[in-house]
Amino acid sequence: MMYVKTVSIWLWSALALVLSGIAQAGLPIQHWQSANGARVYFVESRGLPLLDVSVDFDAGTRRDSAEKSGLANLTSHMLNLGAGGLSEEEISRRLADVGAQLGATIDPDRAGMSLRTLSSTRERSQALDLMAKILQQPDFPATVLQREKARVIAALQEEDTQPGPIGQKAFQAAIYGSHPYALPGAGKVETVARLQRQDLLDFFRQHYVSESAVISIVGDVSREEAAGIAEQLSAGLPHANGGLPPLPEVAPLLQAETILLPHPASQSHILLGMPGISRNDVDYFPLYVGNYILGGGGFASRLTEAVREKRGLAYSVYSYFMPLAQPGPFQIGLQTKRDQANEALEITLATLRRFVADGPTAEELRHAKQNLIGSFPLRLDSNRKILGYLSLIGYYNLPLDYLDQFVKNVDKVTLAQVKSAFQRHVNPEKMVTVIVGGDDKK
């Protein structure tokens, strides 16, 4: 039990926090394609006897439909609960026998699996054999599915009583309208209830295909061994049957909307924002650097200064862009005692409006760059972090030298670019505002 001075903001995916990149001068990324078309990214790292491997597909929650939301999540969740005739119990025991850790990962865009194992031969091969089986021959056993549906539904029902998730889901739904980014990642009680085994099988065959697979490997193996691993993991994957259906565009908000949701909590949960930018947006770096100044840079940010440091109104206040394949959210969030919700909201809005109207000061921009550039080596100081970047570069088709260019791209950002980018992407007069458990006086 620990209490920390600042809160980490866990988004849909922890990786999304990692808006920036790394790569000390030349993170030596090796890249190739497997025999059946999976893209492979490898960094050899011999410092520790361990191996990290992830495999990602275009199978995230944006591939859900409104009628069957929660399908992408349940498919990913069920992968290691029975495969190739092995029961969930057998899989779990065999992994535990070699001390390996294997888990499903999912966010709005990507879904897949991530493995950590010792690099010694016995441990490594047993873990990789299981990973391959799970990715290539998931059984989705019917009895297990019934049970897991019930567990997901129970968790959703619980979430629907808690102010944080209530607010987050309402916010997502309001800013995205009919786009699947609007859908709650784990689905809704009624949509999960109607999912059938055949739905999972179909979703798997359509989305977990070798052509969209991104295999990332970091650790204590040679290039030849990595190539063997990539072949083993990709060999039995289904092939794409044509491309995936195109997704609708994300529509910009046309007008402001305020959503008030009742809740008995002692604090109001307040969320503000709109659809932001996609991964390949030309304004990515100006917005990234600018958001550090607005609400991303912890205690250095304007929102923290105005809401927490000056007035003691909140423990946590933040803003972020979460760039996705299509425009991901721009979000500001805070929690405050309910009788000061209006005051905190006004101060937050005033801070945002002023930032958008005037942009940052030259000194703020200098400090932001100093932090983002100076902290660059911290982004690459573990195998696990490097693995995350390989997966990011692979899935979003970023250039192989993305990390090498990161520092230069940050350094190039100008005051005018930040101001202009914010004015084009963030209109404080056309935002969605969600307040859960608002000020009773209002």
Add this chain to the structure above:
Amino acid sequence: MLRKMLLCLALLGMAGAAAANPYEYRLANGLKVVVKEDPRAPVVVSQIWYRVGSMDEVNGTTGVAHVLEHMMFKGTRKVPAGQFSKIIAEAGGRENAFTNRDYTTYFEQLQVGQLPLAFRLEADRMANLALTEREFSKEIKVVMEERRMRTDDNPQALVDEQLNAVAFEAHPYHHPVIGWMNDLENMRVEDARAWYQHWYAPNNATLVVVGDVKHDAVFRLAQQYFGALKPRVLPLRKEQKEPLQRGIKRVAVKAPAKQPYLMMAYRTPVLRDVAGDWEPYALKILAGVLDGYSAARLNQSLVRESRLANDVGAGYDEISRGPGLFIIEGTPSEGKSVVDLEQGIRNEIARLQRDGVSEEELQRVKAQVVAAQVYQRDSMFYQGMLIGNLEISGLSWRDEKMLLEKLKDVTADQVKEVANKYLHNDGLTVATLDPQPLDGKHPAQTSAGERHDVR
């Protein structure tokens, strides 16, 4: 004198770098410095651990350890309020702090060349904190918001808070780290000042550095920045022992939620004699047998097979300054009550006590212990946490190897023996969440067993 000592250390270091790593040195003022050299990336983490946490608080000012932690960012004579964080940020660093029952820790993560900056700022605020009424009056509001967010509006956190308050009646683990709200409302800047003056001194701290550094250079740097700080006479620490528990204790918490929640906490010992003790190691392995992997006993039996629970878990910390608890927790599945779940858990415990564990299970749990030992070395921060936690708890970083060996030595008989000795009613506290509707009117859940959870 000092220079000579450093020279010796440096030579030793050259002789057996890998074997000797980490390295330890104590300044004349009592500050202990532990350095672990890890050249995998050109970065460094500096953690300063104060051996003071919420267990050192007294009634009426609970939460003051954590409040002081917040105030440590609120300025000294040389570094005005808010500047600490900004200076570290502009140097490309990250900083934060955390308060726990046993300790308060402050850290910086930086490019390796920036380590002197971290030392300069930490040394400054160890001795020169301003602690003004103005800053305190704002920050105490932030802490109250933190309590609302973490505890008051979080049903399971409320259950955990009550569990500790009931399981520990005399020992200060009774009160929450963040403090009771009423104590926060009554807290004055003088309380924070007294806390700072009593406990913040080099002889009550351990400085842990992990990164691409040379230990002798770090020792010199520590001497340069912390060497002039004066030690203090620390307040007498009176060990508070929790009296013998004389029977099962139960507590229920009502809060807005859908799912009930159950926590069962058994009083246990913790590690005091690394070489001589064996029970804490056996309890640690026991936790792995119950919840070390997804097919471990509790999940396999209660979630997967009998469908009594949606989630279930077990945990035991063998390393702490205060007394231990072996905790099992879970949420019942739809239509099942906390009473049903408690019975299911009791059945699993009875099976363990009767039949013990298989050699296969034992080896499986140990395989994970061994692998975890490698995995944790991927994070410099975590390596620092291990060192600091051992040091604060009255053990040593030198014990890490023996801890691993002792865990590997645990036998099936020992696991069975501690299960029988400690998992019994007389040392048990049960806390439950009784979910309430959001609108305060009708019950959120009406399954039959729900009414029986308060006995």
